[in-house]
Amino acid sequence: MILFIGHIENNKALLSPTESHHMIRVLRMKQGDQVYVTNGAGDMYKGEIESLENKSAVIGNLESIPNLQKRDYKIEMAVAPTKQIDRIEFFLEKAIEIGLDAYYPIITFNSERRKLNHERLNKIGIAAMKQSLKAEQPKIDDLVSFKNFLKENNDTPGQKFIAHCHKDIEQKPIKDVITLKSSYQFLIGPEGDFSKEEVQMAVEHGYTPISLGDQRMRTETAALSCVMLAHWLHQ
Amino acid sequence: MILFIGHIENNKALLSPTESHHMIRVLRMKQGDQVYVTNGAGDMYKGEIESLENKSAVIGNLESIPNLQKRDYKIEMAVAPTKQIDRIEFFLEKAIEIGLDAYYPIITFNSERRKLNHERLNKIGIAAMKQSLKAEQPKIDDLVSFKNFLKENNDTPGQKFIAHCHKDIEQKPIKDVITLKSSYQFLIGPEGDFSKEEVQMAVEHGYTPISLGDQRMRTETAALSCVMLAHWLHQ
Numbered sequence: 001m002i003l004f005i006g007h008i009e010n011n012k013a014l015l016s017p018t019e020s021h022h023m024i025r026v027l028r029m030k031q032g033d034q035v036y037v038t039n040g041a042g043d044m045y046k047g048e049i050e051s052l053e054n055k056s057a058v059i060g061n062l063e064s065i066p067n068l069q070k071r072d073y074k075i076e077m078a079v080a081p082t083k084q085i086d087r088i089e090f091f092l093e094k095a096i097e098i099g100l101d102a103y104y105p106i107i108t109f110n111s112e113r114r115k116l117n118h119e120r121l122n123k124i125g126i127a128a129m130k131q132s133l134k135a136e137q138p139k140i141d142d143l144v145s146f147k148n149f150l151k152e153n154n155d156t157p158g159q160k161f162i163a164h165c166h167k168d169i170e171q172k173p174i175k176d177v178i179t180l181k182s183s184y185q186f187l188i189g190p191e192g193d194f195s196k197e198e199v200q201m202a203v204e205h206g207y208t209p210i211s212l213g214d215q216r217m218r219t220e221t222a223a224l225s226c227v228m229l230a231h232w233l234h235q
Numbered sequence: 236m237i238l239f240i241g242h243i244e245n246n247k248a249l250l251s252p253t254e255s256h257h258m259i260r261v262l263r264m265k266q267g268d269q270v271y272v273t274n275g276a277g278d279m280y281k282g283e284i285e286s287l288e289n290k291s292a293v294i295g296n297l298e299s300i301p302n303l304q305k306r307d308y309k310i311e312m313a314v315a316p317t318k319q320i321d322r323i324e325f326f327l328e329k330a331i332e333i334g335l336d337a338y339y340p341i342i343t344f345n346s347e348r349r350k351l352n353h354e355r356l357n358k359i360g361i362a363a364m365k366q367s368l369k370a371e372q373p374k375i376d377d378l379v380s381f382k383n384f385l386k387e388n389n390d391t392p393g394q395k396f397i398a399h400c401h402k403d404i405e406q407k408p409i410k411d412v413i414t415l416k417s418s419y420q421f422l423i424g425p426e427g428d429f430s431k432e433e434v435q436m437a438v439e440h441g442y443t444p445i446s447l448g449d450q451r452m453r454t455e456t457a458a459l460s461c462v463m464l465a466h467w468l469h470q
Binding site (some may be wrong): 069094097098099133173174175213215216218220221224225228229231232235 | 303304325329332333334366367368408409410448449450451452453455456459460463464466467470
């Protein structure tokens with residue numbers, strides 16, 4: 001069964017024009033078809049297509065079902081988008097399937113990419129969320145400078161890490177410092193890594209410098225490996 | 236510094252025509268440039284470009300250096316290639332960066348893709364190996380039927396797992412059964428999963444049926460998450 005995102009009210013779900021279009025024009029679904037629907041905030045329902053107007057489909061007969069993928073931890077990542085955008089897109093899709101809750105694209109000193117199609121990334125995020133039957137819509141933020149990101153996240157709770165490859169700045173293997181906490185925030189730099197100043201700045205904002213081991217990894221691989229670590233830690 | 240693969244003899248490394256072409260025509264390197272070179276079998280050297288003939292470059296002054304990424308375990312995966320080939324290509328690149336030793340593409344009952352460009356996958360594998368400075372060339376096999384794969388791997392040592400989603404066939408969470416062993420072999424099915432008969436067949440060949448948790452994952456995500464689990468287990 002296919003999952004849709006809708007506005008839930010009075011035991012009905014009203015789909016957005018985009019979701020309705022997808023249901024009607026792309027999937028060619030019919031009145032009476034059974035579907036899943038979520039409000040994107042953790043609630044999951046089974047329902048039946050009640051009406052299919054041009055740009056607003058309604059799902060009725062909603063029956064609340066348990067959110068089997070509910071987790072007791074959150075994963076947030078700030079990753080400098082890669083030069084080749086398909087790399088970060090693939091990362092995003094895989095990371096959301098596994099359980100990424102928020103992606104913050106950042107511009108850093110060594111960033112080669114300083115523009116981003118936010119709408120496209122958001123679409124990929126929603127598609128991955130729906131495909132993997134998640135009841136929570138991942139947050140995909142606008143591109144922001146590393147400096148501003150740190151400022152805005154000064155009070156973010158949980159464990160906060162910055163991965164880097166500078167051998168002369170102290171860092172700890174991630175597995176030695178990560179614990180079973182309620183939330184994680186990872187910072188992953190661009191192809192040329194964070195600058196030393198950036199690592200220092202993050203430390204001043206409460207981030208723990210970490211290493212991801214002896215493997216030389218691309219940006220998106222490093223980011224994905226952090227999501228996977230948090231995932232497997234909780235299995 | 237850039238890594239090349241070469242045939243090592245008498246303290247010199249002779250590059251293949253493809254590797255030589257890459258060095259000379261693509262990277263436009265010059266005599267005297269410093270490079271890394273490996274035999275693809277675990278030995279790593281630092282050296283200096285000695286001669287640059289049209290199709291055969293020679294690296295001299297070889298100095299053996301430690302293989303920092305040497306692992307005391309092996310990861311092999313048989314994965315049914317996805318319908319969209321870029322998904323399996325991305326998996327392969329990420330998996331090799333992390334430490335995949337061998338990839339066996341398989342044709343299963345529900346496989347939609349029954350053809351594969353082996354040369355292209357091999358190129359991706361070598362590029363990923365070089366990019367992540369690995370001294371061991373990953374094995375990328377030809378497409379083979381699931382049945383024949385099982386026959387050929389009857390005596391493969393180590394822990395052997397088959398991931399599937401059939402709720403009525405016993406399976407154990409992978410984290411409950413994986414141990415710190417010297418080698419792993421994972422079987423991951425296509426978009427429509429392995430058939431029940433295929434799971435049964437694998438069990439008869441010594442594979443343990445496993446589940447990867449409550450997340451609904453695409454083929455390549457499931458495969459990647461197994462590589463990541465083995466990786467993080469050993470960190």
